Amino acid sequence: xxxxxxxxxxxxxxxxxSKLLAGFFDLGDRGLESWVKRRFIEKFYGQSPHPFVVxxxxxxxxxxxxxxxxxxxxxxxxxxxxxxxMARTDEMEVVLYELxxxxxxxxxxxxxxxxxxxxxxxxxxxxxxxxxxxxxxxxLEDTREAIRVWDMICQNDHWxxxxxxxxxxxxxxxxxxxxxxxxxxxxxxxxxxxxxxxKEAKAFLREGYExxxxxxxxxxxxxxxxxxxxGNVDDVQATFLRSIDYFDRYLMARLERSRQF
Amino acid sequence: xxxxEKGCAICQATWGDYWEEIQGQRMFFxxxxxxxxxxxxxxxxxxxxxxxxxxxxxxxxxxRGRECTALYDGKRYSFNIRFDSKGxxxxxxxxx
Numbered sequence: 001x002x003x004x005x006x007x008x009x010x011x012x013x014x015x016x017x018s019k020l021l022a023g024f025f026d027l028g029d030r031g032l033e034s035w036v037k038r039r040f041i042e043k044f045y046g047q048s049p050h051p052f053v054v055x056x057x058x059x060x061x062x063x064x065x066x067x068x069x070x071x072x073x074x075x076x077x078x079x080x081x082x083x084x085x086m087a088r089t090d091e092m093e094v095v096l097y098e099l100x101x102x103x104x105x106x107x108x109x110x111x112x113x114x115x116x117x118x119x120x121x122x123x124x125x126x127x128x129x130x131x132x133x134x135x136x137x138x139x140l141e142d143t144r145e146a147i148r149v150w151d152m153i154c155q156n157d158h159w160x161x162x163x164x165x166x167x168x169x170x171x172x173x174x175x176x177x178x179x180x181x182x183x184x185x186x187x188x189x190x191x192x193x194x195x196x197x198x199k200e201a202k203a204f205l206r207e208g209y210e211x212x213x214x215x216x217x218x219x220x221x222x223x224x225x226x227x228x229x230x231g232n233v234d235d236v237q238a239t240f241l242r243s244i245d246y247f248d249r250y251l252m253a254r255l256e257r258s259r260q261f
Numbered sequence: 262x263x264x265x266e267k268g269c270a271i272c273q274a275t276w277g278d279y280w281e282e283i284q285g286q287r288m289f290f291x292x293x294x295x296x297x298x299x300x301x302x303x304x305x306x307x308x309x310x311x312x313x314x315x316x317x318x319x320x321x322x323x324x325r326g327r328e329c330t331a332l333y334d335g336k337r338y339s340f341n342i343r344f345d346s347k348g349x350x351x352x353x354x355x356x357x
Binding site: 003050141256 | 291294322323351
């Protein structure tokens with residue numbers, strides 16, 4: 001299935017397949033960061049954008065609630081994954097990056113700057129989903145599988161692979177991808193200005209919209225730098241691809257959940 | 262049943278080697294997930310139309326969504342379908 005979707009649908013001999021794979025993994029002149037973005041755009045923002053992203057352009061209440069229920073589980077894993085990366089690196093700039101990221105996503109800064117996690121729960125409450133009820137909802141199978149994979153990557157693989165696997169995912173809300181070939185953005189920015197969604201939903205989406213450009217690009221800069229230091233570019237590429245395959249499924253789980261509302 | 266001339270009955274890939282008998286016909290699929298998708302699609306169309314069997318399914322699109330037309334005994338039934346990661350039907354809508 002991976003070959004069909006990424007390389008070719010035509011059964012090829014060893015020599016042809018080797019060439020095609022070499023072409024797919026070739027970083028070209030623009031380096032690993034650019035390659036990661038290119039592969040991410042192809043998968044989620046290409047000719048056939050991901051169905052969750054399509055639904056989020058002008059989201060229904062059900063779409064946003066599907067987002068809340070599955071994403072709470074994602075964010076709880078997120079902080080574990082970032083912590084594993086921090087625990088396994090000796091690089092101060094990586095530790096500082098992860099600390100900042102954990103604060104933004106999970107800890108928050110005082111009462112004035114609630115975390116992404118808190119904003120998510122508030123979005124759910126504004127749509128009628130009590131947070132205690134949300135906490136009681138177990139993740140769907142695709143979410144659970146994806147979380148397990150990210151947990152294993154960050155526990156067992158090199159921390160640079162973990163960095164690429166996790167923070168590469170923040171490209172999903174990176175609005176600059178539009179200028180790099182994405183067919184659409186994560187959502188239509190008009191919904192932050194009109195009355196289509198609640199003010200709590202706007203606050204949640206706006207936070208990611210503003211934070212994830214910096215989060216994803218800073219992390220990819222670190223991935224580029226340290227994959228050269230450790231000589232593990234190939235492993236980083238493979239782990240990133242594995243991560244976005246599970247992310248694809250996880251986004252589908254948000255849609256599956258939305259059908260319950 | 263008439264399906265794609267080449268490759269997997271769902272995605273037309275020529276990789277893989279998975280076979281299943283459907284409506285008494287031995288059919289090639291690239292993987293077991295595509296076979297599950299195909300069987301679920303056939304069953305859903307039969308359920309919606311009441312047809313006993315299907316003569317042909319024409320398909321365009323990709324894993325993000327497929328536009329299909331089923332044919333039986335001179336009748337047509339057009340629909341859009343998308344599958345989940347396990348081959349279940351994630352979205353199905355009739356096309357007029």
